[in-house]
Amino acid sequence: MQxxxxxxxxALKQRTAVxxxxxxxxxxxxxxxxxKTPLVKFSRLSKQWGFSxxxxxxxxxxxxxxxxxxxxxxxxxxxESGQVKPGDTIIESSSGNMALGLAQxxxxxNMKLIVVIxxxxxxxxxxxxxxxxxxxxxxxxxxxxxxFLESRIQKVQELLAKNPGYRxxxxxxxxxNPDTHFQTMREIARALNQKVxxxxxxxxxCGTLMGCxxxxxxxxxxxxxxxxxxxxxxxxxxxxxxxxxxxHGSGKPxxxxxxxxxxxxxxxxxxxxxxxxxxxLENEAVLCGGSxxxxxxxxxxxxxxxxxxxxxxxxxxxxGERYLDTVYNKTWIKEHFPDFEFSTPEAH
Numbered sequence: 150m151q152x153x154x155x156x157x158x159x160a161l162k163q164r165t166a167v168x169x170x171x172x173x174x175x176x177x178x179x180x181x182x183x184x185k186t187p188l189v190k191f192s193r194l195s196k197q198w199g200f201s202x203x204x205x206x207x208x209x210x211x212x213x214x215x216x217x218x219x220x221x222x223x224x225x226x227x228x229e230s231g232q233v234k235p236g237d238t239i240i241e242s243s244s245g246n247m248a249l250g251l252a253q254x255x256x257x258x259n260m261k262l263i264v265v266i267x268x269x270x271x272x273x274x275x276x277x278x279x280x281x282x283x284x285x286x287x288x289x290x291x292x293x294x295x296x297f298l299e300s301r302i303q304k305v306q307e308l309l310a311k312n313p314g315y316r317x318x319x320x321x322x323x324x325x326n327p328d329t330h331f332q333t334m335r336e337i338a339r340a341l342n343q344k345v346x347x348x349x350x351x352x353x354x355c356g357t358l359m360g361c362x363x364x365x366x367x368x369x370x371x372x373x374x375x376x377x378x379x380x381x382x383x384x385x386x387x388x389x390x391x392x393x394x395x396x397h398g399s400g401k402p403x404x405x406x407x408x409x410x411x412x413x414x415x416x417x418x419x420x421x422x423x424x425x426x427x428x429x430l431e432n433e434a435v436l437c438g439g440s441x442x443x444x445x446x447x448x449x450x451x452x453x454x455x456x457x458x459x460x461x462x463x464x465x466x467x468x469g470e471r472y473l474d475t476v477y478n479k480t481w482i483k484e485h486f487p488d489f490e491f492s493t494p495e496a497h
Contacts, residue, residue, distance in 0.1 A: 158360040169435060177445060180257055183217045184332060188340040188462070191430045194445075198452045200346075200459040204429075205337055207466050208437060212253045213246070214467035215333070219356060220250030223318045224258065233316045237258045240308060240315045244270040245395055245430075246467050247320055251361075253280035263315070265304045267297035269395050273471045280362035296389065296400035321354055322404045330360025337462055345372045346459040349415075349447050351440040352378045353396065354396040355403035362410035377440075379422075379446040385414050393485060394422045394476065396466065415447040420486050422446065426469065426476050427491065431482035438471030439476055450483050 157272040176182055186209040191202040207215035228234040238261040243249055248264040255262040262283040266275075270287075278285060286308070302321070309315055320326050338345055348365070350358045352408045358376055365372045379398025381390030389400055417425075425442030428449070444463035448455075454460055475481050482489050 156468065168213060172328050178252060178257065179211050180221055183212075183221050185336060186210060188337060189435075191429075191433045193433075194428075194448075197432075198455070199457045200450065200452075200455050203341070203460065203462045204435065204437075204441075204465045205333070205462060207436075207464060208408050208468040210250075212249045212254060213471075214250065214438075215254070215464065216246035216250040216467075217359060218250075218333065219320065219326050221254050223320065223323050224251065224254050224326040226325045227316065227318060228258070233260070237261070238263060238312070238315050239321065240265070240305055242298070242305050242473060243320070244297070244301070245274060248283065249274060249277055249281075251318070252278055254284045255283070256281050265301045267291075267301055267310070269279065269297060271395070271471055272347070272474060284319075291400075294389070297400045298400040300419065302401075320356070321401070325361035326354060326356035327363065327405050330357045333357065333363045333433050333464070334361040334364035334393050338364075338368070341460055341462070344371060345462055346458050347373050347375060347445045347451075347461040349375045349377055349451075349461070351397040351443050351461040351464065352376050352382065352384050352403070353399055353440075354404045355384065355399075357404040357466075358439070359403075359407060362407070366410055372424060373412040374410065375447065376411050376450060377443050378414055378416050379443065380416045381416045382416075387416070394417060394419045394439035394443075396438055397422075401412075413451075417443040417446050417450075417496060420489060421450075423476050423486070423489065426472070430469070430477075431467075432490075437463070437465045437475070438467040438469055440467055441465035441469075442476065 152347055183311050189204050191204060194202040210217035217280050235258050239255055240263045242265045244266045253260055264283050265286050267288050288300040288304050291297045309317055347363060350361055352358055362374045379392050381392045382398030383389050384399050384403055392398055422442040423440045425446035429437060429445050448463060
């Protein structure tokens with residue numbers, strides 16, 4: 150019979166035993182967690198629409214959006230080329246996710262960041278930028294053509310003229326932007342064993358859209374690319390119109406867009422963005438941002454043209470927490486869209 154002391158020593162030995170040897174699994178820093186985001190099947194939406202619906206969950210990036218990929222790729226290439234170095238001041242035009250992606254990367258690389266923003270920035274994003282230590286310069290008057298986007302770019306140029314030591318990455322013209330999304334599309338293609346029938350991708354700079362489209366083209370995939378644009382965006386030649394939902398569409402033509410690589414475009418209203426967000430939340434318990442709602446609504450609008458059994462992927466660009474005061478605020482919705490009706494999800 151074991152004595153009390155022996156039992157105690159045995160228990161202690163078991164608790165402090167050296168674990169079995171194995172492969173160490175850790176990442177060297179926070180930026181190395183960017184990418185390799187999960188692809189999730191939305192079973193309930195798939196059942197409703199009659200084809201397989203998948204979401205590429207870019208909210209799993211450490212900064213919460215797909216722009217983490219673009220930010221680190223642009224900054225890494227600039228560092229490798231010697232265009233920038235630790236300690237430099239980076240300047241960029243953004244009122245959303247690109248600003249946050251750069252803020253995190255610049256903090257890591259000991260760089261200063263100046264972001265030119267506009268009144269459409271949401272309060273949550275502004276607080277996050279302050280926390281990362283980014284300096285914000287806000288424009289207050291939109292240009293007649295190009296709106297706040299053109300005003301932001303003009304302000305960047307003014308600041309560069311006064312401060313020639315600033316380094317401008319220029320997400321709107323930097324080839325590293327679309328190049329980033331070769332990897333995004335590669336991840337999707339591998340996850341589905343190359344069987345990707347439709348891709349729905351929201352537009353802004355068109356970097357994500359064209360990076361994925363070029364990967365599909367160069368690898369001869371049979372995938373149809375459906376661009377998801379905002380009503381009131383000029384990307385596909387529409388007349389510019391005021392938009393309330395940030396994160397997709399543009400007041401400036403894209404420098405990256407190649408229409409030959411796009412199969413179709415679906416235009417989505419602000420109200421449809423909101424409805425898509427709530428559809429995703431109520432049916433799949435997924436809280437994503439406005440551009441993701443646009444993608445979901447575009448899929449639904451296009452559903453009659455998608456054959457049964459097809460694999461349909463939407464890139465869901467960011468987290469929904471940044472939209473709690475707008476897209477997910479019923480008071481705000483009713484104020485701006487009085488006829489909006491909240492539907493009850495179907496029984497699961």
